[in-house]
Amino acid sequence: MRLSVLADNNTTIDRYFLGEPAVSYHIVDGDAKVLFDVGYSDVFIRNAQRLQIDLLDLDFLAFSHGHLDHTWGLEPLIRLYAEAETESRDHTIPTLIAHPDLFFPKIEKSTNQIGCLISKTEAARHFKMSLTKQPYHLTDHLVFLGEIPRTNSFENKTPIGQIQRDDEIAEDFLLDDTALAYKAKEGLVIISACSHAGICNIIEHAKEVCRDDRILDVIGGFHLLDPDPGILEKTVSYFAQLKPVTMHPCHCTDFQAKVAISKVANIQEVGSGLQLDFD
Numbered sequence: 001m002r003l004s005v006l007a008d009n010n011t012t013i014d015r016y017f018l019g020e021p022a023v024s025y026h027i028v029d030g031d032a033k034v035l036f037d038v039g040y041s042d043v044f045i046r047n048a049q050r051l052q053i054d055l056l057d058l059d060f061l062a063f064s065h066g067h068l069d070h071t072w073g074l075e076p077l078i079r080l081y082a083e084a085e086t087e088s089r090d091h092t093i094p095t096l097i098a099h100p101d102l103f104f105p106k107i108e109k110s111t112n113q114i115g116c117l118i119s120k121t122e123a124a125r126h127f128k129m130s131l132t133k134q135p136y137h138l139t140d141h142l143v144f145l146g147e148i149p150r151t152n153s154f155e156n157k158t159p160i161g162q163i164q165r166d167d168e169i170a171e172d173f174l175l176d177d178t179a180l181a182y183k184a185k186e187g188l189v190i191i192s193a194c195s196h197a198g199i200c201n202i203i204e205h206a207k208e209v210c211r212d213d214r215i216l217d218v219i220g221g222f223h224l225l226d227p228d229p230g231i232l233e234k235t236v237s238y239f240a241q242l243k244p245v246t247m248h249p250c251h252c253t254d255f256q257a258k259v260a261i262s263k264v265a266n267i268q269e270v271g272s273g274l275q276l277d278f279d
């Protein structure tokens with residue numbers, strides 16, 4: 001499996017990729033090509049071109065959750081398809097896989113729409129739709145984890161704005177937030193995005209779904225931005241017990257959180273253009 005970072009907050013020295021506060025990963029496992037999140041703008045498309053990654057032959061378009069830094073690149077992707085059609089170039093129609101809450105409006109501070117701007121109806125014009133709360137095997141080894149059970153007592157305790165499900169408005173605890181897990185020979189690779197569900201909850205769910213307790217790597221945002229000291233302490237002690245071979249904390253993991261994690265785990269830098277290979 002090869003994971004390519006198409007969008008991240010960071011860029012790295014002597015690599016001329018674009019950064020933005022967002023997430024987009026391209027994953028190739030055997031013949032299957034998966035795009036996980038589309039970032040905030042067309043940065044993921046421009047970085048894919050630099051990596052010579054074709055976005056016209058995707059099998060799956062998976063979403064971690066509906067927030068703007070993960071879904072607002074959907075319009076540029078639809079535009080890419082429209083341009084290909086106009087120029088008579090073939091493109092696949094990927095299966096869009098996400099939690100059923102993905103397309104509901106997410107409102108912050110009474111007016112700001114921070115959720116997906118493309119409606120479910122519009123998305124269904126461009127993609128095969130598979131909205132599910134259940135784990136879903138994208139390949140024999142790569143799993144969309146579905147809705148993450150909140151099993152510990154310290155994560156996902158604060159809502160982010162509100163979600164409007166049809167006529168009902170509720171505090172948004174990001175039930176749509178999910179991740180992917182790859183079953184490598186030496187353990188699991190957890191591919192998260194923002195980890196609103198809680199990175200420890202996500203890892204525990206991945207272990208159960210994949211029936212493997214060995215953690216090879218964890219890449220993604222851990223939702224540790226100026227975190228409550230108690231949450232950071234519990235997260236770091238969870239990682240100390242977990243003993244992952246490597247971790248790639250990025251996106252919404254702040255510097256102080258990385259310093260704290262580095263005391264118990266081997267952490268590595270992430271930036272747009274990074275490519276990681278796993279057997």
Ligand SMILES: [Fe+2]
Pocket residue numbers: 022023067069070193194221251252
């Ligand atoms: Fe995010």
